[in-house]
Amino acid sequence: MTARRATAVEGSAGGVDGWRVVELGAVASTMEAARRLAEDGAAGRTVVRAAEQTGGRGRMGRPWSSPPGNVYMTAILRPDVPTARAAELSIVAAVALADAVAQFGGDVALKWPNDVLLNGGKVAGVLLEAIAEGGALSAVLIGIGVNVASRPELPDRRTSRVEGAGADAVFEALVAALEARYRQWCRDGLAGIRSAWLARGPAIGAPLTIYQGNERLEGRFAGMEGDGTLALALADGSIRRIASGEIVE
Numbered sequence: 001m002t003a004r005r006a007t008a009v010e011g012s013a014g015g016v017d018g019w020r021v022v023e024l025g026a027v028a029s030t031m032e033a034a035r036r037l038a039e040d041g042a043a044g045r046t047v048v049r050a051a052e053q054t055g056g057r058g059r060m061g062r063p064w065s066s067p068p069g070n071v072y073m074t075a076i077l078r079p080d081v082p083t084a085r086a087a088e089l090s091i092v093a094a095v096a097l098a099d100a101v102a103q104f105g106g107d108v109a110l111k112w113p114n115d116v117l118l119n120g121g122k123v124a125g126v127l128l129e130a131i132a133e134g135g136a137l138s139a140v141l142i143g144i145g146v147n148v149a150s151r152p153e154l155p156d157r158r159t160s161r162v163e164g165a166g167a168d169a170v171f172e173a174l175v176a177a178l179e180a181r182y183r184q185w186c187r188d189g190l191a192g193i194r195s196a197w198l199a200r201g202p203a204i205g206a207p208l209t210i211y212q213g214n215e216r217l218e219g220r221f222a223g224m225e226g227d228g229t230l231a232l233a234l235a236d237g238s239i240r241r242i243a244s245g246e247i248v249e
Ligand SMILES: O=C(O)CCCC[C@@H]1SC[C@@H]2NC(=O)N[C@@H]21
Pocket: 028, 029, 030, 031, 053, 055, 056, 057, 058, 059, 060, 062, 064, 071, 072, 073, 074, 115, 124, 125, 126, 127, 143, 144, 145, 146
C-alpha cells in the first residue's frame, strides 16, 4: 500500500464478506477518521486502515508509535446491545487479535484486558471507544495496532513484532478473525470468548500488580468475570473486581 494523504481507497478485506475497507495514507489517527465516518452514518463492519499515523493513540493516553509497515486500523461495529456491554468487545478484539497473530507462529499470550504478547513482548494493542446517541449505543470503534515491520523500543516494557509476513497478510487475517469472534459474540455472548481468553491468559494464582488510577494493587489472578472484568485475589482473601486498569509487567 502506498501512502496517500487524505485519499480513501475502498475495497473488501481479503475476501471477508460484508466488510468495507477504507484505506488511507498518512493520518493523525484512524480513531478520528473512523469516528467521522461513523458519525456520518458508515455501516457496521467498516474498517479504516492507515499506512502510517502521525498522532497514533494508545490506552491510558499514551502515544502509539506508528511508522509505515505496521498495521493501524479501526473497525466500526454497530452491535444491538446496551451501552454497558460495549466493553465486552475489548475482550472479543483481544481474542481475535491473538487468533490472527498466532497464524504467523510464535508463542501468543494475552495480558488483561487486551494486550497481545508474542514471545513475551507486546506485539499489538487495542483501543476501544464507544459512540452513544440519546443514551443508546450507536457504534463501537475498535482501534488495533500490530507491530509487523518494526517495533518500538520502550523503557518500561518488552515489545515484539510479527515476523515472516507483511502488514497486508496480518491485516487480512485480523479482519477475518474479528468477523469470526464478533459473530460468536453476537450469537452466544462472551462465554466462549472468555474461555478462549483464559486459555491464553495468565495461570490462575499468578501474581499480578495493577494500577487503578494512582492506586497500586497487588494480588493473584483469580479469573475473569462473565462481563470481562478481572478478578484479583488480594492478600486478605477478598476478591477485587477490576473493570479498568493497567497491569504492570
Ligand atoms: O495502548 C494500546 O495498547 C492500544 C494501542 C492501539 C493503537 C491503535 S493503532 C490504530 C488505532 N489508531 C490509534 O490512534 N490507536 C489505535
